Amino acid sequence: MAEHKHGEMDTSVQEKTFEGFIGATKLVVGVSIGILVFLALFNS
Numbered sequence: 001m002a003e004h005k006h007g008e009m010d011t012s013v014q015e016k017t018f019e020g021f022i023g024a025t026k027l028v029v030g031v032s033i034g035i036l037v038f039l040a041l042f043n044s
Helices: 012-042
Strands: none
Touching: none
């Protein structure tokens, strides 16, 4: 069995995936807030 040493794993793929997830989350939140503001201003 291979000996595992703490801190040697390559996490670049996981970091890129997480950055993409955070970016998508920010986009969805921004669009949602924009839609809510639009509805609040123009819904009478």
